[in-house]
Amino acid sequence: MAIHKKEEFTQKEQDLAAFAKALSHPARIAILKVLAQKNECICGEIVEVLPLAQSTVSQHLKELKIAGLISGETDGPRSCYCINWKAFEKFNSDFNSLFEKLKSVNAKCC
Amino acid sequence: MAIHKKEEFTQKEQDLAAFAKALSHPARIAILKVLAQKNECICGEIVEVLPLAQSTVSQHLKELKIAGLISGETDGPRSCYCINWKAFEKFNSDFNSLFEKLKSVNAKCC
DNA sequence: TTTTATTATCGTATATTTGCGATATAAGAT
DNA sequence: ATCTTATATCGCAAATATACGATAATAAAA
Numbered sequence: 001m002a003i004h005k006k007e008e009f010t011q012k013e014q015d016l017a018a019f020a021k022a023l024s025h026p027a028r029i030a031i032l033k034v035l036a037q038k039n040e041c042i043c044g045e046i047v048e049v050l051p052l053a054q055s056t057v058s059q060h061l062k063e064l065k066i067a068g069l070i071s072g073e074t075d076g077p078r079s080c081y082c083i084n085w086k087a088f089e090k091f092n093s094d095f096n097s098l099f100e101k102l103k104s105v106n107a108k109c110c
Numbered sequence: 111m112a113i114h115k116k117e118e119f120t121q122k123e124q125d126l127a128a129f130a131k132a133l134s135h136p137a138r139i140a141i142l143k144v145l146a147q148k149n150e151c152i153c154g155e156i157v158e159v160l161p162l163a164q165s166t167v168s169q170h171l172k173e174l175k176i177a178g179l180i181s182g183e184t185d186g187p188r189s190c191y192c193i194n195w196k197a198f199e200k201f202n203s204d205f206n207s208l209f210e211k212l213k214s215v216n217a218k219c220c
Numbered sequence: 221t222t223t224t225a226t227t228a229t230c231g232t233a234t235a236t237t238t239g240c241g242a243t244a245t246a247a248g249a250t
Numbered sequence: 251a252t253c254t255t256a257t258a259t260c261g262c263a264a265a266t267a268t269a270c271g272a273t274a275a276t277a278a279a280a
Binding site for chain 2: 239240248
Binding site for chain 2: 005006008009010013014016017018020021022023024025026027028029030032033051052088092095096098099
């Protein structure tokens with residue numbers, strides 16, 4: 001690969017791709033579900049629910065955090081993760097607008 | 111890594127993740143845009159627009175095709191790609207339903 | 221202070237992705 | 251039949267992602 005080409009695309013395209021990437025693993029989608037279902041900012045409970053080791057879950061949480069989909073604070077032996085609704089909404093609408101833009105043209109051939 | 115854990119998640123989670131993965135690279139999002147803008151099933155024009163080699167674009171097209179987001183036929187030295195609206199709509203609504211499910215709980219802590 | 225419990229990080233192995241040049245393929249043009 | 255043109259595929263190199271065990275870090279409990 002050598003050279004990264006990603007940065008040669010639109011910022012919006014990159015952002016959208018980064019968001020999609022954060023959701024591109026079933027474990028991370030499952031984590032988001034758990035975070036939403038429990039009306040509390042859990043963390044260790046996620047490990048119990050998922051078929052993954054603690055370190056792996058922690059890694060997925062980190063990625064979700066970096067992507068901005070969740071926010072989290074670690075307070076010693078206790079953590080607090082929750083969904084970052086703001087960013088989530090933003091990306092959701094971005095996705096929808098992409099779909100709308102695509103749909104509006106409605107090209108159809110094959 | 112050795113062992114794949116992806117298949118231990120819900121089918122729906124896997125499908126959604128696969129869809130997100132298809133969109134997880136700016137080049138593929140750009141390709142979808144081009145396919146929609148041009149009111150014709152192009153292909154070589156994509157190569158001109160993107161900052162990537164022909165073989166790389168072809169590979170991205172293949173991935174989009176495998177993911178079911180586009181359908182395409184190759185007719186000798188000419189190809190015909192276009193967006194698979196059906197699958198696109200399906201995944202879009204799946205995404206929205208995920209967001210809705212998450213939003214409905216509206217947990218908020220940190 | 222030492223222990224305990226929880227989470228993060230490091231190191232590592234393997235798998236997958238990304239990207240390109242070179243080559244194959246396939247249909248139309250000459 | 252040969253050339254041309256557009257696409258796909260192969261083979262490879264480098265980067266990233268996935269997963270885990272081991273270890274560090276941190277704050278509360280004993």
